Amino acid sequence: MVVPSTFYSQQPPFCAHNQFHHIPERSQLISQITLPISHSSNFLEVCCSLCLMDSVLGNWPSYDPHNFSQLRTSDPSRSSKMAPATYHSIHNRDVPPADQVINTEHKNILLREIYRRAEEKLTPKRAASDNLIPEHGSKQPRVSTLSF
Amino acid sequence: MFFKSSNITARIFDRQICTPAPGTSVHYARKFYENLVPSYTVYEVECPDHSFRKFTDDGQYLISFSRNLQELIVYRPRWLSFSCKDEDCDNHDLPLKAKRFESFFTQLYCVPLASCNELICKDFFLYMESNKFGLFATSTAQVHDALAVGGAVQGVPSIEKITFHLLRLEDGFVLDEKVFCNDFVNLAHNMGVFLYDDLLAIVSLRYQIIHILQIRDSGNLVHVRAIGEFCREDDELFLNSNAQGMALSDKNKQQQLLGNHIDNNIHQAQPNPGNSFLSGIKQRLLSFMFRGLWNEETDDTLRVQKIRQKFYFHFQDYCDLIIWKVQFLDRHHLLIKFGSVDGGVSRHADTHPAFVAVYNMDTTEIVSFYQNSADELYMLFEQFCDHFYATSRNSMHMNFISSHSNNIHALEQLRSIKDKASSSSQFMKKMLSSLPFSCQSLSPSPYFDQSLFRFDDKLISATDRHKQSTDHPIKFILRRHPYSLRFKIKPGPEAGSMDGRAKKISWFLFHPVLPLALSVQQTLIMQPPLVNISVVNIHFRR
Numbered sequence: 001m002v003v004p005s006t007f008y009s010q011q012p013p014f015c016a017h018n019q020f021h022h023i024p025e026r027s028q029l030i031s032q033i034t035l036p037i038s039h040s041s042n043f044l045e046v047c048c049s050l051c052l053m054d055s056v057l058g059n060w061p062s063y064d065p066h067n068f069s070q071l072r073t074s075d076p077s078r079s080s081k082m083a084p085a086t087y088h089s090i091h092n093r094d095v096p097p098a099d100q101v102i103n104t105e106h107k108n109i110l111l112r113e114i115y116r117r118a119e120e121k122l123t124p125k126r127a128a129s130d131n132l133i134p135e136h137g138s139k140q141p142r143v144s145t146l147s148f
Numbered sequence: 149m150f151f152k153s154s155n156i157t158a159r160i161f162d163r164q165i166c167t168p169a170p171g172t173s174v175h176y177a178r179k180f181y182e183n184l185v186p187s188y189t190v191y192e193v194e195c196p197d198h199s200f201r202k203f204t205d206d207g208q209y210l211i212s213f214s215r216n217l218q219e220l221i222v223y224r225p226r227w228l229s230f231s232c233k234d235e236d237c238d239n240h241d242l243p244l245k246a247k248r249f250e251s252f253f254t255q256l257y258c259v260p261l262a263s264c265n266e267l268i269c270k271d272f273f274l275y276m277e278s279n280k281f282g283l284f285a286t287s288t289a290q291v292h293d294a295l296a297v298g299g300a301v302q303g304v305p306s307i308e309k310i311t312f313h314l315l316r317l318e319d320g321f322v323l324d325e326k327v328f329c330n331d332f333v334n335l336a337h338n339m340g341v342f343l344y345d346d347l348l349a350i351v352s353l354r355y356q357i358i359h360i361l362q363i364r365d366s367g368n369l370v371h372v373r374a375i376g377e378f379c380r381e382d383d384e385l386f387l388n389s390n391a392q393g394m395a396l397s398d399k400n401k402q403q404q405l406l407g408n409h410i411d412n413n414i415h416q417a418q419p420n421p422g423n424s425f426l427s428g429i430k431q432r433l434l435s436f437m438f439r440g441l442w443n444e445e446t447d448d449t450l451r452v453q454k455i456r457q458k459f460y461f462h463f464q465d466y467c468d469l470i471i472w473k474v475q476f477l478d479r480h481h482l483l484i485k486f487g488s489v490d491g492g493v494s495r496h497a498d499t500h501p502a503f504v505a506v507y508n509m510d511t512t513e514i515v516s517f518y519q520n521s522a523d524e525l526y527m528l529f530e531q532f533c534d535h536f537y538a539t540s541r542n543s544m545h546m547n548f549i550s551s552h553s554n555n556i557h558a559l560e561q562l563r564s565i566k567d568k569a570s571s572s573s574q575f576m577k578k579m580l581s582s583l584p585f586s587c588q589s590l591s592p593s594p595y596f597d598q599s600l601f602r603f604d605d606k607l608i609s610a611t612d613r614h615k616q617s618t619d620h621p622i623k624f625i626l627r628r629h630p631y632s633l634r635f636k637i638k639p640g641p642e643a644g645s646m647d648g649r650a651k652k653i654s655w656f657l658f659h660p661v662l663p664l665a666l667s668v669q670q671t672l673i674m675q676p677p678l679v680n681i682s683v684v685n686i687h688f689r690r
Contacts (some may be wrong), residue, residue: 106478
C-alpha cells in the first residue's frame with residue numbers, strides 16, 4: 001500500500017496554521033514513506049507506526065489519531081463497495097430513479113402469501129432433483145393429499 | 149397511559165386537542181358510536197307492505213321490493229324533524245306523527261322491473277358505490293328436470309330467462325340489462341355474482357362459464373371475457389381454424405394438439421371415446437394437478453406410481469368437478485370453488501367434497517389448488533380473512549368490518565370454537581365452507597364492530613341472513629370500561645308475541661352510518677290459514 005504524499009502535504013482548510021504546527025513536519029515524514037503492506041497485515045500495526053497521522057478526511061484534526069486509521073480512501077476496490085450517491089432532485093419536474101421511489105405493492109398481502117407458498121412448493125423439489133436422490137414421500141401435505 | 153373518559157363531551161374536547169395514533173383515525177371516530185346508540189324503539193310501525201332488502205352501503209338509500217316482487221321501491225332515509233316547545237323535552241313521549249314510517253323514510257320512486265311472468269329475486273342486490281348504481285335480477289320460474297343440451301351440465305336446473313338490471317339509484321333510470329336464456333345463476337344472497345370495483349363476475353352453473361363484465365361510468369354493462377370453455381380470448385379462433393385438420397385425425401392426436409396449444413405438459417388422458425374436449429379451465433386445473441404431483445418425486449418409477457394412484461385413479465372424478473362459486477381476490481385473480489354436481493345447487497354443500505383454486509385471469513394459470521379442508525388454506529383464512537372479503541379500495545368504511553383477522557375479540561371467539569370442536573378437520577371444513585364469500589353480505593354498521601360491542605352472534609350479526617327470533621331483547625354490551633349494557637334491540641311486538649310456540653324469524657337492517665335500524669320479525673303460522681305476520685320496528689337514537 002502506498003500512501004499518496006500529495007494528500008498529506010495540503011494544509012487543513014479551516015484551522016489556523018499555528019494550532020497544527022506539527023502537520024507540515026508529519027507530512028514531510030509521510031511523503032518519504034512507501035510501505036509495501038499486504039492485505040493480511042494488521043491495520044492497527046501499520047497505523048501505530050504512523051501514529052501521528054491525522055484523519056484522512058481532508059486532513060482535519062481528530063481527537064484520537066487511531067480513529068480513522070482503518071479508512072482507506074485511496075483503495076480502488078473499496079470505492080466500488082461504497083453506496084451510490086443519493087439523488088437529490090433540484091426541481092419538481094425531474095423524476096427520481098426507479099430504485100428510490102416507494103410504491104404500493106399491487107398484489108395484496110393474501111395473494112403475495114399464496115404466490116410465495118406456490119413457489120416454495122416448486123423450489124425444494126428443484127434442489128432435490130439436482131441431487132438425484134429419490135424421495136420416498138414428502139412430509140408436508142401437498143396436492144397428493146387430495147382425496148374423495 | 150391515562151384513563152380517557154367515555155363521556156361524550158369529554159370525548160369531543162379530546163378530539164379537539166388530541167391526534168389519534170397513525171392509521172387509527174377511523175377507529176378513533178368510531179368510539180363515538182359507544183355514546184350514540186339506537187336505544188329507543190318504535191314498535192309495530194305502520195309501514196307499506198314491502199319486502200325491505202337493505203340499506204345501501206353508503207346509507208343513501210333503502211332498497212325494498214313490492215310484495216308481489218314486480219316493483220322496486222327506493223326510499224331515502226332521513227331523520228325526524230319536529231320541535232318541542234316545552235322545557236323538559238326528554239321526558240315527553242314522541243308525538244304520534246313522529247312514529248310513522250314516513251317520518252323516517254321518504255319514497256323516491258317506484259320502478260317496475262319484472263314483466264308479467266317474471267319475479268324480482270328479493271335476495272339479490274349489489275351496489276356500486278362509486279357511481280351509485282344498483283344491480284337487480286329478475287327471473288322466470290325454475291325448471292328442475294331440464295335436459296342437458298348445448299354443453300349444459302346434467303343435474304343443474306334451468307331458468308328460461310334471467311335478466312340483470314343496472315339502475316341509477318338517484319332517479320331509478322334503467323341504464324342497461326343483461327339477459328341469460330335457459331341458464332342457471334344462483335341468485336339467492338348474491339351467491340352466483342360477485343362485484344369488485346367495476347368488475348362483475350357471473351357464474352353460469354348450467355354452462356360452467358364465468359362471465360366477466362365491466363360496469364362503465366356511462367352505465368353500460370360490457371362483456372370482458374368468458375372463462376370456462378376457453379381461457380384466452382383467441383382460444384376459440386385457434387380451435388376453429390384447426391377444426392378441419394382435427395376432424396380427419398385420431399381422437400388421441402386431437403388431444404395432443406390441444407395439449408400443445410395450452411402450453412402445459414398435459415399427459416395424454418386415457419382415451420374415452422364419445423366425450424368431447426375438456427373445457428379450458430378444466431385443462432388448466434388438471435395440468436396443474438398433474439405437474440404438482442409429477443414434481444413431488446424425482447425417481448421416475450415413483451413418479452409414475454404416484455400419478456397413477458393420486459391422479460388417474462380419480463381422473464374421472466376430477467373431470468366431473470364443476471364450478472360452484474367464484475369471487476374476486478383482486479382485479480386479476482379469481483378464487484374458484486369446485487365441487488361435484490350434487491353439491492352445486494343443494495343447500496347443504498358441506499357434506500360434499502370441494503376444492504378451491506386461485507386462478508389468474510391474465511396469465512390464465514392456476515396459481516394454487518387446495519382441498520377445502522386443507523391446513524394451508526385454513527391458515528390463510530385465519531390470518532387474512534378480511535382480504536378474502538375483497539372490498540374495493542375506494543370504499544373506506546367497508547374495509548373496517550370486524551373479522552377474526554383484524555379483531556382480537558373475534559379471533560378469541562374463533563379460537564374458543566376451535567378448541568371446543570371435536571374434530572379439527574371437521575372444524576376447518578366448516579369454516580372453509582364459507583369460502584368464496586358472497587359479495588356485500590356483511591353490514592358495515594359500527595354497531596357490529598366487535599371492539600365496541602359484544603352481542604349474541606346467534607341472534608344478530610353483520611350477515612344479512614334471517615335469524616331465529618326470541619321474545620327477549622338482544623343486548624349490546626360495551627367491550628370497554630365500564631362493560632355495561634348499552635342498548636337493546638327487540639324485534640317483534642313490545643309485549644312479546646301471543647303464541648310462544650310459533651316459529652319466528654327476524655332480520656335486521658342497520659344503517660351504515662346513522663344510529664338507525666329496522667327489525668322485521670316474521671311469524672310463520674303453520675296451521676291454516678297459512679299467514680305470515682310481519683312486524684316492523686324502528687330503532688333509533690332519540
